[in-house]
Amino acid sequence: NPWYTTQIKHYLNGDGFTIDPSDPIMSVRRTPGYPIFYGIHYALLGEETAHRVIPYTQAIIFALSAVVFGLTVSLVSKSAIAGYLSALMYGTSIFFIGFLFYTVTEAIHPSIVVFSLYFAAKYFYSDRQYQNKYIFLSAIFCAIATLVRPTDGVLLVTLSLALLVNSRLSIRDRIRSIFIVIVAFGIMFMPWVVHNYTKIGKIVIL
Numbered sequence: 001n002p003w004y005t006t007q008i009k010h011y012l013n014g015d016g017f018t019i020d021p022s023d024p025i026m027s028v029r030r031t032p033g034y035p036i037f038y039g040i041h042y043a044l045l046g047e048e049t050a051h052r053v054i055p056y057t058q059a060i061i062f063a064l065s066a067v068v069f070g071l072t073v074s075l076v077s078k079s080a081i082a083g084y085l086s087a088l089m090y091g092t093s094i095f096f097i098g099f100l101f102y103t104v105t106e107a108i109h110p111s112i113v114v115f116s117l118y119f120a121a122k123y124f125y126s127d128r129q130y131q132n133k134y135i136f137l138s139a140i141f142c143a144i145a146t147l148v149r150p151t152d153g154v155l156l157v158t159l160s161l162a163l164l165v166n167s168r169l170s171i172r173d174r175i176r177s178i179f180i181v182i183v184a185f186g187i188m189f190m191p192w193v194v195h196n197y198t199k200i201g202k203i204v205i206l
Contacts (some may be wrong), residue, residue: 004034006019008038008039025200027195028200034109060110065090069091070083072118076125099182112148115163116159119134119141120135132180135177135180136184143184147188147192156181160178163178
């Protein structure tokens with residue numbers, strides 16, 4: 001998809017990370033997650049080889065996410081069988097694997113969402129609950145998912161609400177955890193917001 005593959009070409013040519021150097025708004029038209037993912041392959045391997053390798057990279061990421069999805073379900077349900085069945089259904093679903101052979105956001109963003117949910121589950125359901133590192137990592141992957149596909153930003157809202165209504169945490173701990181989530185998300189988004197402001201003089205998050 002040219003919406004995700006032209007940015008790196010213009011960047012390497014010295015024209016900036018943009019879809020169209022002649023139009024400043026095209027610098028902020030797409031979030032940078034997938035263009036960077038594609039761009040790493042392009043810069044290292046060249047265009048032709050990148051397109052051959054990317055499906056394998058995406059398949060490996062997805063396979064890992066299927067395992068992690070099973071672990072997440074097992075952690076929440078306390079059932080290994082539920083975890084195995086969930087991993088099997090997710091890992092063989094045509095709605096996910098059908099995109100692995102294309103250079104589009106759908107090829108990787110479900111996997112990144114799963115990674116975010118896994119660390120959230122570790123925070124809420126593991127034997128050693130409420131460790132800040134887990135909620136921090138969940139927010140980091142939440143931000144990466146949103147930088148790949150903006151609609152994944154709903155994860156930030158739901159994660160914050162899950163923390164807010166958790167009666168097992170004190171009010172102080174809820175506020176602290178939400179603060180950690182917002183800071184982690186902000187750390188990941190700040191370079192993109194600064195980039196957008198330098199290009200069009202406006203604060204554009206998505």
